[in-house]
Amino acid sequence: MGVAVSAVLIGVAGLSASPVQARDFLAPSLTATISTAQLPPQGRSMLTLIYQGGPFRHDKDGVVFGNRERLLPAGSTRAYYREYTVRTPGVRSRGARRIVCGGLQPAAPDACFYTDDHYASFRKIVP
Incomplete structure (x- = not known):
């Protein structure tokens, strides 16, 4: 995930930059x-x-x-x-x-x- 997208997710969704939370936010692909x-x-x-x-x-x-x-x-x-x-x-x-x-x-x-x-x-x- 790019830095800009991470910043938007953090700012809009109130998420931290941890990979676990970012992964949980996104739909899984199997x-x-x-x-x-x-x-x-x-x-x-x-x-x-x-x-x-x-x-x-x-x-x-x-x-x-x-x-x-x-x-x-x-x-x-x-x-x-x-x-x-x-x-x-x-x-x-x-x-x-x-x-x-x-x-x-x-x-x-x-x-x-x-x-x-x-x-x-x-x-x-x-x-």
Whole structure:
């Protein structure tokens, strides 16, 4: 974003110059994709479980994902997105990999997204 545009946003909208707030102000664009075949094996397994409705290994799997970073398209309800852990071999914690799916029916999502950096970026999962 150019300096002049930043100054206008700061002056008009009362925003600070921090990149996080500037990013939140702008509509997100999600152009990166990943095919199901490109997912790690654990991601493909989790995607299968999502469509089967579980069972899930972690208590937090299937909980509402708030999309507070606004990196995903806006959902139709507050509970539109749900997150699922993609196991990382050799890591004892849940790790950073997740699949986040949106839709009104968790076992029949409208779209799913993969992140391997704990929500810093997402790629839409395509067939």
